[in-house]
Amino acid sequence: MSxxxxxxxxxxxxxxxxxxxxxxxxxxxxxxxxxxxxLRMKRPLFLEGxxxxxxxxxxxxxxxxxGRRLIRLQCYEGLDVSSAVYEWNYAAQMIEIRMEEAAxxxxxxxxxxxxxxxxxxxxxPVLDALTGKxxxxxxxxxxxxxxxxxxxxxxxxxxxxxxxxxxxxLGTIKAEEPPIVIITTNRTxxxxxxLKRRCLYHWVDxxxxxxxxxxxxxxxxxxxxxxxxxxxxxxxxxxxxxxFKVPGVAETIDWAGALTxxxxxxxxxxxxxxTIGVLLKYQDDIARIEQGEGRRxxxxxxxxxxxxxx
Amino acid sequence: MAVAPLTxxxxxxxxxxxIVYFARTLRKAGMRVxxxxxxxxxxxxxxxxxxxxxxxxxxxxAVLVSRHEDHATFDEAFRLFWKSRELLEKxxxxxxxxxxxxxxxQKPRAAESRVADALFEGHRKxxxxxxxxxxxxxxxxxxxxxxxxxGKDFAQMTAAELADAKQAISRLSLPFDMxxxxxxxxxxxxxxxxxxxxxxxxxxxxxxxxxxRFRSPRELHPxxxxxxxxxxxxxxxxxxxxxxLHALTEKRRxxxxxxxxxxxxxxxxQMRHRDPxxxxxxxxxVVKDWSGGTRIGDTLAEFNRLWSRRVxxxxxxxxxxxxxxxxxxxxxxxxxxxxxxxSCRRLIWLNPLLRFDxxxxxxxxxxxxLPHVDEFRAxxxxxxxxxxxxxxxxxxxxxxxxxxxxxxxxx
Numbered sequence: 001m002s003x004x005x006x007x008x009x010x011x012x013x014x015x016x017x018x019x020x021x022x023x024x025x026x027x028x029x030x031x032x033x034x035x036x037x038x039l040r041m042k043r044p045l046f047l048e049g050x051x052x053x054x055x056x057x058x059x060x061x062x063x064x065x066x067g068r069r070l071i072r073l074q075c076y077e078g079l080d081v082s083s084a085v086y087e088w089n090y091a092a093q094m095i096e097i098r099m100e101e102a103a104x105x106x107x108x109x110x111x112x113x114x115x116x117x118x119x120x121x122x123x124x125p126v127l128d129a130l131t132g133k134x135x136x137x138x139x140x141x142x143x144x145x146x147x148x149x150x151x152x153x154x155x156x157x158x159x160x161x162x163x164x165x166x167x168x169x170l171g172t173i174k175a176e177e178p179p180i181v182i183i184t185t186n187r188t189x190x191x192x193x194x195l196k197r198r199c200l201y202h203w204v205d206x207x208x209x210x211x212x213x214x215x216x217x218x219x220x221x222x223x224x225x226x227x228x229x230x231x232x233x234x235x236x237x238x239x240x241x242x243x244f245k246v247p248g249v250a251e252t253i254d255w256a257g258a259l260t261x262x263x264x265x266x267x268x269x270x271x272x273x274x275t276i277g278v279l280l281k282y283q284d285d286i287a288r289i290e291q292g293e294g295r296r297x298x299x300x301x302x303x304x305x306x307x308x309x310x
Numbered sequence: 311m312a313v314a315p316l317t318x319x320x321x322x323x324x325x326x327x328x329i330v331y332f333a334r335t336l337r338k339a340g341m342r343v344x345x346x347x348x349x350x351x352x353x354x355x356x357x358x359x360x361x362x363x364x365x366x367x368x369x370x371x372a373v374l375v376s377r378h379e380d381h382a383t384f385d386e387a388f389r390l391f392w393k394s395r396e397l398l399e400k401x402x403x404x405x406x407x408x409x410x411x412x413x414x415x416q417k418p419r420a421a422e423s424r425v426a427d428a429l430f431e432g433h434r435k436x437x438x439x440x441x442x443x444x445x446x447x448x449x450x451x452x453x454x455x456x457x458x459x460x461g462k463d464f465a466q467m468t469a470a471e472l473a474d475a476k477q478a479i480s481r482l483s484l485p486f487d488m489x490x491x492x493x494x495x496x497x498x499x500x501x502x503x504x505x506x507x508x509x510x511x512x513x514x515x516x517x518x519x520x521x522x523r524f525r526s527p528r529e530l531h532p533x534x535x536x537x538x539x540x541x542x543x544x545x546x547x548x549x550x551x552x553x554x555l556h557a558l559t560e561k562r563r564x565x566x567x568x569x570x571x572x573x574x575x576x577x578x579x580q581m582r583h584r585d586p587x588x589x590x591x592x593x594x595x596v597v598k599d600w601s602g603g604t605r606i607g608d609t610l611a612e613f614n615r616l617w618s619r620r621v622x623x624x625x626x627x628x629x630x631x632x633x634x635x636x637x638x639x640x641x642x643x644x645x646x647x648x649x650x651x652x653s654c655r656r657l658i659w660l661n662p663l664l665r666f667d668x669x670x671x672x673x674x675x676x677x678x679x680l681p682h683v684d685e686f687r688a689x690x691x692x693x694x695x696x697x698x699x700x701x702x703x704x705x706x707x708x709x710x711x712x713x714x715x716x717x718x719x720x721x
Contacts, residue, residue, distance in 0.1 A: 013358065013365055033358065033368035040357040041350075048378060077624055078492020082506070090505040094520065097512065112513050149491065149624070150563070187378075188623040189533075193342060196376040200354075203378045244615060244649075284645070 005067045006136035009039040023065040024218045025057060026211055034202040035062070044160050044181035046196055049204030052248020055184040058204075059141035062180065069138040071179070073125040075148035084152070085165055087122040096120070116169035127165055130175040140179040146189040153195055160198050209236050212252060220256040224265045226305075231256050233301045234267060238279070241293065247279040254278050267302075269295055326352050332391050333374065339387055341380050347373055363392075478557075488529040489625045489655075500526035532625040532655060533564035537613065539632035540597065541571040541604035547662050548600070551631055552593060556586045566621045570609035571599035576617070606636045606675060607643035614646055618653045628654040629702075630683070633661060636675030643675060647682035659683040659712070660702065677716070686712040 010016040013029070016036040020027045027035075035058070038045040047055040063070035073084060093115050100111050123131075129140035145153065159165065160181065164174040183199060185191055207215060209232055216228045223231075231252065239246045247255075255278045264271055272294055280286045289297075333348040351373045358369045367388055375384050494500075496507060507523035536555055540548050559565045559581040567577040575597045583589035594600070622628070628650065636643055651657045659679065680686065687702065687710050 013361075029364060030368045030371070033365055034372040037354050037358055037369060037372050041353060043350075046376075076492075080493055088506065088509060090509060093509055094512075097520070101518075108513075115509070115513060146623070149493075151493065187620050189620065193376065197344065197347065199376075200372045201376040202372060203381065242615060284649075 004069060004136075007065070007067050008135070009066065010036060012036070019065050020058075020061060023061040025054070025061040026207070026214045026218065027058075028207070028211060031058075031202060031204070034200050038200045039180065041200075042178055044183055044199040046191075046199035046201045047182065047184045047204050048187055048201070050206070050246070050248055051186050052250035053204045053206060054249050055204050056141065056143055059139055059143075059182040059184075062182070063139040066139070066180075068136065068180065069132075070141060071125050071129045071138050072141045072143060073129075074143050075145050075152070077147060077149050079148045079152050081155070083124060084155075085124050085126040086167055087124065088116070088169075089120045089122055093120050112169075118170070121167070121170070126159060127173065129179040129181075130163060130165060130173055132175060132177050132179055134177050137175070137177040137179045140181045142181065142183045144186060145183050145191060146185040146187060150192070153192055157195055157198070160195070206239055206246075207249060209233065212236065212249065215249060216252060216256045219253045220260060223256045223260045226266055227259060227264060228256055229305055230267045230301055231259065233305060234272075234297060235279070237297045237300065238289075241288075243280070243285045243288070244282045245280070245285065251279050267298060269298060272298060325355065329355065329370070332370070332387070335387050335391055336374060336384065339383050341374070341383055342376070343374055347376075366392075487531060487627070489532045490527045491530050493528045494525040495528045497524055497526040500524035502526060531562055531564070532627055533566065533621065533623070534558070534562060534629060535566045535621050535626050535654070536568065536629045536631065537610075538567070538569045539571070539604065539606070540569045540600055541635075542601045543604065543633055543635055544631075544662065545601040549590075552590055553586060556581050556583075556589050560584070568613065568617070569593075569597055570604075570606070570613075571597075571602045572605050572609075573599050574609040574612045574617075575599075604632075604635060606632060606634070606679075607640065607646055610646040610650060611642060614649050614653070618650070622654050625655040627656045627658065629658050629660060631660045631662075634659075634676035634679050635673055636678070640674045640678040644678040644682065647679045651682045651684070656684045657682070658685045658687060658702070660687050680712045680716055683712045685710040686715060 010019050013033050013036045016039070017027065017029065017032040020032065020035075035045060037043070047058065049055055059072075060070060062068075096115050097111065100114065105111065125140070129138055132138050142156070145156075162174075163178040164172055166172045181199075206212075212235070213228060213232045216223060216232060220228070235247055235252050235255070255275065258275055258278050259267075259271065262271070262275070273290055276286055276289055276294070280289060329351050330348055333343045333351065336343045351370055354369050354373045355366070358365060370388070371381075371384060375381060494502070494504070496504060502525050504523040504525040507525070508520055511523060512520040536558070538548075538551055538555065555565070555567050555577075559567065559578075565578070565581070567581045569575050569577055577593050577596065580592040580596055581589050583592060630650075647657075
């Protein structure tokens with residue numbers, strides 16, 4: 001792993017905005033404000049939004065631009081203490097016991113101390129996140145919290161309010177400096193109010209056309225200017241339809257990238273229909289777009305862009 | 311840094327006062343804003359050292375809003391409360407490091423009265439709507455074509471009914487009602503080794519003996535999502551199944567309640583009220599389409615699009631209570647049912663119309679829906695809640711197979 005040079009957290013909202021855009025994350029002022037507050041007040045940031053709007057990316061960008069370590073905890077149903085916080089290395093512990101026995105030691109206290117020492121402790125993400133040094137606290141990303149079950153959520157309450165973990169055999173481990181916590185959820189389940197109350201909440205929405213165009217410009221720099229404008233305009237219109245799953249920013253970037261790879265400089269009906277699988281992932285939605293709505297939108301896009309160019 | 315001059319600029323703590331008032335306004339508008347978040351809001355405003363109306367807006371938003379649904383309420387309240395531009399500008403000036411405003415001290419009452427105005431305006435706005443007199447109409451087996459919006463008043467639940475309901479629910483066991491989780495519990499008869507417990511035990515004896523310990527996966531009720539029809543043709547049962555839903559919500563974790571007639575309403579939060587009468591009163595004020603027409607296809611489409619991904623996770627069982635009498639075209643209905651069935655673990659259709667012995671799946675809506683349900687259950691005599699749970703309780707047998715109803719029946 002390369003050496004990290006921790007930087008200080010930004011002092012104003014404008015600095016936060018610069019920090020993000022320096023790392024090619026085009027954020028709106030609302031997001032910069034809540035991010036700044038979360039860094040300033042040392043509160044976890046709770047990001048909710050549809051899939052593919054760049055929630056996880058915020059944590060990555062933050063870690064990268066602040067020069068902090070990124071610790072990621074991917075949540076899933078049944079996530080428990082032994083895979084989220086710590087686990088003992090049982091096999092090694094058993095060998096230790098046998099070794100001590102073979103050496104003829106019988107002191108119970110000493111053995112217990114040896115067996116339950118840091119040496120046999122396997123650190124999982126939560127424990128890892130609590131070991132940040134002063135001024136270099138890691139970014140702790142708790143990804144897709146809605147996938148975990150309520151029991152884990154209740155456990156998180158304790159971590160997020162005190163930033164400490166108790167390992168019964170070892171004692172309490174407390175963070176020197178609390179980590180920068182970012183929680184993301186896709187809303188496949190409501191998260192309990194008690195947890196939300198400890199965090200700063202932000203709903204990450206789809207970007208507006210100008211911001212999305214800027215995102216495409218930065219993420220797919222080789223894309224043709226006209227193509228990017230058409231792509232963004234097409235997707236913005238697509239989002240206004242009542243589709244089962246509208247494309248997110250991730251899909252916009254993918255699509256712009258895919259079309260650039262195909263050496264396209266502008267959209268045409270055949271290309272849209274060939275590459276629609278990059279944007280829409282449900283058969284019903286695809287069928288709807290192919291049945292003419294796609295053509296209609298494309299026509300509108302072309303008309304608007306040529307009107308704007310004049 | 312913009313934060314420094316603040317302590318000198320706000321000896322009378324007017325910002326704090328205003329934020330407290332603002333929070334109170336939000337609370338009146340139905341948002342959940344506790345004292346802790348008010349304290350946080352003040353801290354946040356101090357930390358951000360606001361420079362513009364926009365920053366101030368988002369600073370308060372970050373702390374006071376904790377649900378996406380509340381965004382609109384916040385937005386409206388913010389506009390109303392801080393509508394006096396002068397007030398906000400004055401507050402902003404107090405934050406400004408260059409111009410600590412002294413004028414502001416000469417007329418504190420003016421600002422306060424404006425705030426009070428904003429407060430009362432908000433208050434008036436949220437007064438309960440006038441009750442609409444109820445017109446009772448028995449519309450069984452009819453499908454009304456117009457969207458009727460009307461209120462509904464439920465008779466209070468008697469103590470006997472309450473006890474009855476609780477008992478019925480506690481006896482109720484839905485089929486396929488347990489899912490295995492990836493968590494474990496200690497179990498002497500389990501089939502998996504529990505190394506953590508073994509080490510703990512071994513250290514008790516100083517490691518002399520390491521005895522095996524076992525565990526097995528824990529089982530849980532999956533989330534239950536209820537979609538109940540409250541249209542005119544179902545109106546005489548509405549009270550019973552609302553009681554049922556309330557008792558169910560109290561008894562089990564993770565119950566989501568939706569009702570639909572011509573539109574879809576989420577009643578989950580209302581049903582969480584401990585008192586059944588209060589819960590029903592709240593439900594009655596939220597739902598606008600009691601005893602109106604039915605648009606099963608449209609409302610299911612709305613459910614699929616907006617809610618299915620939010621509530622159908624983790625192996626949810628869907629309980630659909632409707633008579634299946636669809637007003638609109640049934641082409642979309644079949645598709646939406648298919649999607650619903652494919653996004654949940656089990657789809658159970660409970661149909662009160664089945665109490666008539668001669669029921670046949672002739673209505674177009676019923677025929678469109680039947681192929682896409684896992685179970686089709688009848689309520690033969692829906693006069694009390696116990697009948698409802700009895701019908702859900704019955705073990706899986708051949709007569710719940712939906713295909714049975716699609717085949718032409720031998721007389």
